[in-house]
Amino acid sequence: MMNLYILGLVILCLIAIFFKRTINILNPIVLFCVIWGTMIFLYLIPLFTSFPSITLRKWLIIVCAVGLFCIGALLTTKLFHVQKIQHNYVYNMRILLYTVVALISIVFVAFFVTVIQLGLPPLLGGNINRADYYVSYIEPFYLLVFPFWFLSIYLIKRGYKPTLNVFLILSSLLLVFLKGNKFPLVFFIGLVIFYLGVDKRVKVGHLLYLTLIIIGVFGLSSTFITKATDQVIQAQNIILGVNIPSRLRFVVDPILYFTNNLLNITNFFDVQSSYSYGAQMFSGVFHDLGIGSLTNRLIVTNEDLWSGNLQFSWLTTGSYLKVLYLDFGYSGIFIGSLLYGFVCGLFYVRVRDWGMNNTLITLYVYYLLFLSVLLSFFTSYLSENGLIYNFLVIIIIHILSQRRISNAE
Numbered sequence: 001m002m003n004l005y006i007l008g009l010v011i012l013c014l015i016a017i018f019f020k021r022t023i024n025i026l027n028p029i030v031l032f033c034v035i036w037g038t039m040i041f042l043y044l045i046p047l048f049t050s051f052p053s054i055t056l057r058k059w060l061i062i063v064c065a066v067g068l069f070c071i072g073a074l075l076t077t078k079l080f081h082v083q084k085i086q087h088n089y090v091y092n093m094r095i096l097l098y099t100v101v102a103l104i105s106i107v108f109v110a111f112f113v114t115v116i117q118l119g120l121p122p123l124l125g126g127n128i129n130r131a132d133y134y135v136s137y138i139e140p141f142y143l144l145v146f147p148f149w150f151l152s153i154y155l156i157k158r159g160y161k162p163t164l165n166v167f168l169i170l171s172s173l174l175l176v177f178l179k180g181n182k183f184p185l186v187f188f189i190g191l192v193i194f195y196l197g198v199d200k201r202v203k204v205g206h207l208l209y210l211t212l213i214i215i216g217v218f219g220l221s222s223t224f225i226t227k228a229t230d231q232v233i234q235a236q237n238i239i240l241g242v243n244i245p246s247r248l249r250f251v252v253d254p255i256l257y258f259t260n261n262l263l264n265i266t267n268f269f270d271v272q273s274s275y276s277y278g279a280q281m282f283s284g285v286f287h288d289l290g291i292g293s294l295t296n297r298l299i300v301t302n303e304d305l306w307s308g309n310l311q312f313s314w315l316t317t318g319s320y321l322k323v324l325y326l327d328f329g330y331s332g333i334f335i336g337s338l339l340y341g342f343v344c345g346l347f348y349v350r351v352r353d354w355g356m357n358n359t360l361i362t363l364y365v366y367y368l369l370f371l372s373v374l375l376s377f378f379t380s381y382l383s384e385n386g387l388i389y390n391f392l393v394i395i396i397i398h399i400l401s402q403r404r405i406s407n408a409e
Helices: 002-018 028-044 056-079 093-118 145-157 162-179 183-197 204-226 230-240 246-268 283-288 296-307 319-357 360-374 387-401
Strands: 087-091 402-407
Touching: 002 028, 002 056, 028 056, 028 246, 028 319, 028 360, 056 246, 056 319, 087 093, 093 145, 093 162, 093 387, 145 162, 145 183, 145 360, 145 387, 162 183, 183 360, 230 246, 246 319, 283 387, 296 319, 319 360, 360 387, 387 402
Parallel strands: none
Antiparallel strands: 087 402
């Protein structure tokens, strides 16, 4: 009965969000409710019969975390308003285009150096597993594809050399596909959704098309990259409690990515662990600053504890709540979710009120927050390595390409 109440609440929330033909997808409350509502909906529908039941106490923790995030975001979106635009940031589009070309050139060079060092990528018959197909000192240059995409789509949004930028983007996507990484594709799709939502509401139909594209990405990945073995397929069927026909295997990964994180984090609520007091949350920052060794041992200990309590050892993620719980326990989940929503709402107000008149820095920071919310069911993206490097690249490009600040009419 409790599950029916929660399922009914989720369905009502999703209907309220999608009732209109357009939605404000950049609103962190809307995005967070869609992501977490979808996860809970998939977990509770009676189609998948093998998911363990979640106790009332654990459901209350999850619902409170979602509610506190929304309250934090609501405080800023309702109480804070950016003053009327007094100036517009005007960039030299030609310099921005030069930097885009320079970035994609670096990405191509990094890819070919990786091929020279490691041989052909997995998709072309290489012997190295796709997860290990990288050279540590080369990978940061390859990951410049992220700021490249951000700037290239910015130029398209501004209407500057769209054909050239589309060609460069398609070329970069070919490299990403050959390398066998799924996450860069998620980053790119997130960027498309983000820029669609700047300055206007997004049509629900467009979001459905993008959803089909995301499912298609998983389908291509399952066909050409991951290629699930018979053992993996059997294990997936056991987890879901239903035999998925071979022609629908491409939907299994998205379903498991959504549902298993809820299973993992609620299962871990029963585990007693020592707190790491921010070491998990800021592990990516520490790594990028070169001081990761200060917290590596603590993080490894936490990860070993986490891995030892998984129901399925090969499904290891646990949503953003995993990091908050390992760092501060239940107080981290509640206070952290409230602050997380507050910060997201603060930057959202700026993007909502100024749109494309914001600086590249503001747009990029909010995109990182937007992406972190988009992936909050899966991981704590703000704890990943490499964020500082790419953020510094955006700052440098902002300084070099800012032509003038013009007064608004």
